[in-house]
Amino acid sequence: MGPREIAVAGPNYIRNFAIIAHIDHGKSTLADQLLLKTGTVESRDMQAQFLDGMDLERERGITIKLNQARMRYTAADGCVYALNLIDTPGHIDFGYEVSRSLAACEGCLLIVDASQGVEAQTLANVYLALENELEIIVVLNKIDLPGAEPERVRREVEEVIGLDCSNAILASAKQAIGIDEILAAIVERIPPPADNRGKDLRALIFDSYYDPYKGVIVYFRVIDGELRVGETVKLMRSRKEYQVDELGVLSPKPVKVEALYAGEVGYLAASIKAVADARVGDTITLKRAPAAEALGGYAEVQPMVFCGLFPTEADRFPDLREALGKLQLNDAALVYEPEVSSAMGFGFRCGFLGLLHMEIVQERLEREYSLDLIITAPTVVYRCTSTDGGELTIDNPCELPDHHTDLREPYVRLEMITPKDFVGALMELAQQRRGEFVDMAFLTEARTTLVYNLPLAEVVTDFFDELKSRSKGYASMEYSVTGYRANDLVRLDIKINNEVAEPLASIVHRDAAYRVGRGLVKKLKELIPRQQFRIPIQAAIGSRVIASEAISALRKDVLAKCYGGDVSRKKKLLKKQAKGKKRMKTMGSVEVPQEAFMAVLNIGSPEADGE
Numbered sequence: 001m002g003p004r005e006i007a008v009a010g011p012n013y014i015r016n017f018a019i020i021a022h023i024d025h026g027k028s029t030l031a032d033q034l035l036l037k038t039g040t041v042e043s044r045d046m047q048a049q050f051l052d053g054m055d056l057e058r059e060r061g062i063t064i065k066l067n068q069a070r071m072r073y074t075a076a077d078g079c080v081y082a083l084n085l086i087d088t089p090g091h092i093d094f095g096y097e098v099s100r101s102l103a104a105c106e107g108c109l110l111i112v113d114a115s116q117g118v119e120a121q122t123l124a125n126v127y128l129a130l131e132n133e134l135e136i137i138v139v140l141n142k143i144d145l146p147g148a149e150p151e152r153v154r155r156e157v158e159e160v161i162g163l164d165c166s167n168a169i170l171a172s173a174k175q176a177i178g179i180d181e182i183l184a185a186i187v188e189r190i191p192p193p194a195d196n197r198g199k200d201l202r203a204l205i206f207d208s209y210y211d212p213y214k215g216v217i218v219y220f221r222v223i224d225g226e227l228r229v230g231e232t233v234k235l236m237r238s239r240k241e242y243q244v245d246e247l248g249v250l251s252p253k254p255v256k257v258e259a260l261y262a263g264e265v266g267y268l269a270a271s272i273k274a275v276a277d278a279r280v281g282d283t284i285t286l287k288r289a290p291a292a293e294a295l296g297g298y299a300e301v302q303p304m305v306f307c308g309l310f311p312t313e314a315d316r317f318p319d320l321r322e323a324l325g326k327l328q329l330n331d332a333a334l335v336y337e338p339e340v341s342s343a344m345g346f347g348f349r350c351g352f353l354g355l356l357h358m359e360i361v362q363e364r365l366e367r368e369y370s371l372d373l374i375i376t377a378p379t380v381v382y383r384c385t386s387t388d389g390g391e392l393t394i395d396n397p398c399e400l401p402d403h404h405t406d407l408r409e410p411y412v413r414l415e416m417i418t419p420k421d422f423v424g425a426l427m428e429l430a431q432q433r434r435g436e437f438v439d440m441a442f443l444t445e446a447r448t449t450l451v452y453n454l455p456l457a458e459v460v461t462d463f464f465d466e467l468k469s470r471s472k473g474y475a476s477m478e479y480s481v482t483g484y485r486a487n488d489l490v491r492l493d494i495k496i497n498n499e500v501a502e503p504l505a506s507i508v509h510r511d512a513a514y515r516v517g518r519g520l521v522k523k524l525k526e527l528i529p530r531q532q533f534r535i536p537i538q539a540a541i542g543s544r545v546i547a548s549e550a551i552s553a554l555r556k557d558v559l560a561k562c563y564g565g566d567v568s569r570k571k572k573l574l575k576k577q578a579k580g581k582k583r584m585k586t587m588g589s590v591e592v593p594q595e596a597f598m599a600v601l602n603i604g605s606p607e608a609d610g611e
């Protein structure tokens with residue numbers, strides 16, 4: 001029986017599942033094994049980790065984008081099943097996409113590294129799976145490792161998550177141990193999709209990407225009804241209508257089909273111009289027979305972190321605009337608008353889901369579009385009330401008006417999991433970052449979970465790096481935004497050569513302002529190269545200067561060597577200099593290097609200042 005026959009035979013022969021895991025616990029390796037075992041991919045065709053399609057992903061070793069694969073599997077009952085694996089991104093920034101792809105499934109494999117145990121991200125993912133009422137199959141992976149302790153980890157999963165682990169599967173994705181058992185469990189334990197074939201079409205979009213030839217390729221799960229090539233579909237949120245040019249399933253290469261039925265997962269192409277027109281979470285229905293209600297769970301993702309992007313060479317502004325436009329075709333979560341600053345010239349203020357999302361976009365701009373960028377420090381979105389009573393959102397610190405009231409900042413609930421030896425160090429870290437203790441619980445005798453409420457602004461600095469370094473790499477963390485809170489916050493301005501350097505402004509807690517201000521001017525003094533003249537650097541709150549330093553003038557200047565007006569030599573020298581100082585911007589007639597724009601990030605906590 002081929003996949004077509006399976007679909008036509010009804011949802012009883014379909015299983016839709018995802019794999020959830022903490023980073024590095026073996027999700028991609030296991031997915032590869034399932035593809036191999038079911039003959040979906042031949043081993044000679046197996047590019048290491050088939051599902052991690054993007055180069056950037058492979059290099060970073062993390063899963064960013066979703067994908068799917070249909071496998072054909074003959075079970076012990078002699079029947080052929082279509083197993084649809086829906087891959088999920090592995091990072092907090094993409095939590096909403098994870099939740100939508102889980103909503104497209106009836107079950108999931110929960111992979112836990114048997115040499116490590118439950119990590120913060122495992123928990124976050126399990127909560128999402130439970131919210132979506134998924135059947136969870138626990139897989140204890142990496143049992144081949146000498147340090148594996150499957151029994152301990154089994155107890156941990158039972159105690160911490162409350163899942164019955166009596167039928168947990170012991171596996172090694174690397175050595176292909178336990179793969180048959182996993183496939184059998186998928187068929188036996190994960191329920192088939194509900195048989196909703198007779199209803200009006202409703203399909204859930206759980207991913208989409210832009211293809212330059214076909215337009216946006218939309219990945220979806222048919223919940224109700226059926227969809228055929230040539231039909232005109234309507235997206236219930238965006239209200240846009242498109243004629244379906246192509247329908248198919250991924251196996252994992254695209255295979256065209258004429259129709260997809262309730263319970264199936266597949267893709268469509270319909271000359272859609274940008275992924276923003278077919279957002280994750282939207283519901284597809286038919287124009288001629290629309291469903292009464294859209295599927296639940298739709299949300300517009302809000303960018304959480306903003307930064308400025310400026311080309312180092314002013315004449316590349318149009319290239320940056322074009323590149324951002326192209327990236328946005330494929331990334332509905334990326335927002336940007338032009339920003340003009342007297343100091344920086346023309347650039348863009350860009351919004352991202354989180355720091356990883358930001359780094360990915362920056363890296364792609366630089367790598368795929370050969371742009372050299374000056375990137376300003378990321379900031380969160382503040383809210384305040386202006387003097388005329390209006391509500392303002394501030395995604396750029398320099399735009400905070402001098403007169404305002406009720407300045408608020410986003411807060412997160414942060415959950416850390418750590419071996420107990422590092423509890424003290426991590427509590428200290430959270431407290432230094434204005435954390436408010438919520439809860440501490442022993443997961444097992446060896447490991448502890450710590451929960452804090454913390455300003456998001458403190459997390460988007462070097463918090464994660466600090467957590468890793470203070471726990472020798474053993475702790476993990478996860479957070480979700482809970483809301484806004486008023487705090488005593490002030491705008492800290494930096495003046496270079498007596499001019500306000502807008503891109504260096506930050507919003508900090510009043511108690512930290514002196515320390516951050518002092519740290520920042522000191523750091524800038526180190527980072528900004530000496531120039532022909534003395535450069536005062538000051539930190540100020542309003543008109544009050546709270547810290548100042550000065551960079552003394554260069555005694556010998558390169559041009560002095562050719563004093564006398566040898567123009568070509570002078571040009572050559574200047575060119576040579578220009579090469580070495582690529583990532584610079586001139587502010588207050590001073591050349592400021594890229595690192596200076598990020599300086600504020602490392603002054604987050606008292607220890608960085610030696611206090």
Ligand SMILES: Nc1nc2c(ncn2[C@@H]2O[C@H](COP(=O)(O)OP(=O)(O)OP(=O)(O)O)[C@@H](O)[C@H]2O)c(=O)[nH]1
Binds near residue numbers: 174
């Ligand atoms: N010894 C051993 N190593 C494994 C096993 N499974 C995976 N690994 C290794 O663990 C590392 C992480 O595996 P991945 O499959 O990339 O992990 P992942 O969970 O997909 O990671 P993300 O894509 O970042 O979420 C790789 O170096 C794998 O070779 C296993 O069963 N045993």
